[in-house]
Amino acid sequence: MSIQVDVEKKLFSRSRAFDLKASFASEERMLVLFGPSGSGKTLTLQLMAGLDRPDAGRIVVDGEVLFDSAQGLDLPARSRGLGYVFQDYALFPHLSVAANVGFGLTRSLASWSLSARDKERVHEILEAFGLSGLAQSLPAHLSGGQKQRVALARALIRRPRLLLLDEPFSALDPLLRAQMREEFLKVQARFDLPVVLITHDPADVEAMAQDLVVYDRGRITSILPFKRLRQEGRHAEELLQGLIQATPA
């Protein structure tokens, strides 16, 4: 797995201007983007997914160029082959759990109907995520943990080459958080899936990061090979403490 991201994007709104310049590369299977809210992590993820367009730059995943302003190349989000789990999960409120999960399997405009094989795939993945009993429920009736499982299943059923996760655990209560982290690492191992994860929680970094990119106000302040640092007995808490304090206010 390899990811190379080098993007620039300026956003203007009535109240503020935001300027993102981010450049990083990783060969690891769990890249964590860490930083306070409003530092440009989510924007980076959206640029990678093709949901917003960089002013300039280049995005390459596994050797395939997804965006390159120099070549005028910009693959639409639907063709990038990336999975995206939104912070609020973005489950389609008018569709059942099964229809949410099956959404990405068909391109049909006319109906929900899936082929028998695709129905089987939906059934299998719901089973794998312990959601079989909820197949016909609407998202409004699910708990936070269940919603997250549905969002994951919906993204994974398309076999993305890379999964993007925006603050996946922040909406959960603290007790559930640790449990869902464990659960997610198991899922990642089973689907053998490279992941880019955004968080502002040092505990997520501690439990998951292999490579670590630290954001502050639209800039990257450091890039750390966290897997090696962890093996050397370092901890996220003290590492990040030092980094955040080192940043001039």
Added chain:
Amino acid sequence: MTAPSVLTPLLLTLKVAGLATLAAMVLGVAGGFAFSRRAFFGRDWLDAACAMPLVLPPTVLGYYLIVLMGRRGIIGSWLQDTFGISLVFTWQGAVLASAVVAFPLVYKSARAAFEGVDRNLENAARTLGATEARVFWRISLPLAWRGVLAGGMLAFARAMGEFGATLMIAGNLPGKTQTLSLAVYSAVQAGQDDLANFLVLVVTITCLLLLVATSKLAQPQH
């Protein structure tokens, strides 16, 4: 009071208002969606222009329609020369007048409804491989549907009651372009109070039912 004197304008009104609502819904949904999703030069002015039929006197609208669609109008003369069609003094002209008047009601509520759809849901669909057409038909429109439908019902009620613009472009020809609201006017003018009373009752009850249905739709779900 005879059955045809009620039934003929009633059926004509339903036909005219139904077709006008259909046209207003297609254009209103397309316009409302485009305006809610795209920023472009002159959007505020075009938005105001789309809402104009709500505030302009119907006679002014009717005059515009005559100027544009009349036999010597820019579009009207082209229609006449190319297809041999004239909208003046026809029920199709009444459909056009009603559609123009009803359009802003669909447009306004469709735009508000589309603006209420969470963009992240559309983005989620895109990351799941959906084309823009699929995003619209499977996500945006179903989620905005109640607002669109409420606008459509208001549009139907408004189209049923259209008088001024219809009178100017389609006239008041019994059996041909005389809709309920025109028939009420004629009945009162001719002193046929029984007929007028009955027609007024029909219009009132229909509009009342439509408004109740609309407010039911506008209530939040759950």
